[in-house]
Amino acid sequence: MTRFLTPDFELTPKGQRVARWLTGIYGFLVALMCFLPQDVFPEVKEVSTPGIMQIGRLYILPVPFNSLVNANQVESPLDYFWILLQNVANIFLLFPLVLGLLFLFPKWRSWQKALLYSFYISLTIECTQLLIDLLIDAKRVFEVDDLWTNALGGLLAYVVYMGLKKAIKRFSKNVSPDLHEH
Numbered sequence: 001m002t003r004f005l006t007p008d009f010e011l012t013p014k015g016q017r018v019a020r021w022l023t024g025i026y027g028f029l030v031a032l033m034c035f036l037p038q039d040v041f042p043e044v045k046e047v048s049t050p051g052i053m054q055i056g057r058l059y060i061l062p063v064p065f066n067s068l069v070n071a072n073q074v075e076s077p078l079d080y081f082w083i084l085l086q087n088v089a090n091i092f093l094l095f096p097l098v099l100g101l102l103f104l105f106p107k108w109r110s111w112q113k114a115l116l117y118s119f120y121i122s123l124t125i126e127c128t129q130l131l132i133d134l135l136i137d138a139k140r141v142f143e144v145d146d147l148w149t150n151a152l153g154g155l156l157a158y159v160v161y162m163g164l165k166k167a168i169k170r171f172s173k174n175v176s177p178d179l180h181e182h
């Protein structure tokens with residue numbers, strides 16, 4: 001662990017290189033997942049999400065908490081499960097990215113900044129999807145719920161980061177005296 005983290009839970013130079021690579025690769029994968037045309041990905045299950053509006057080539061889901069508000073329009077409990085699963089996946093979409101950014105950028109290390117920056121990343125993704133739809137008709141959907149679920153994922157990353165920091169510091173404090181005795 002000491003090759004990647006200092007006892008103060010900061011990245012060593014080697015840890016910074018690894019974190020930059022992993023965060024960069026994950027960011028690239030998020031971009032592919034969010035910006036490639038929708039028909040590039042195989043359909044796991046054909047579920048029609050209620051509430052989607054189409055304006056020309058733009059697809060927009062402007063209803064906050066759509067899974068709850070339009071639940072009565074979903075055809076089956078299994079379809080509703082898939083829609084809820086998509087919301088859970090959106091919570092975890094930015095989680096690894098924000099966790100990596102928390103390790104790399106000390107200025108992110110408050111819950112307010114992690115939440116705000118996660119929201120900004122999500123808003124950038126959603127607006128870029130609209131732009132891509134205008135350019136190439138990628139059939140991406142701007143979803144208001146993605147904004148809060150992605151931001152929640154960023155906040156969760158902050159909570160995990162702080163929990164790890166506390167646990168590693170406690171572990172280092174308990175292990176260090178033993179190492180000095182030998």
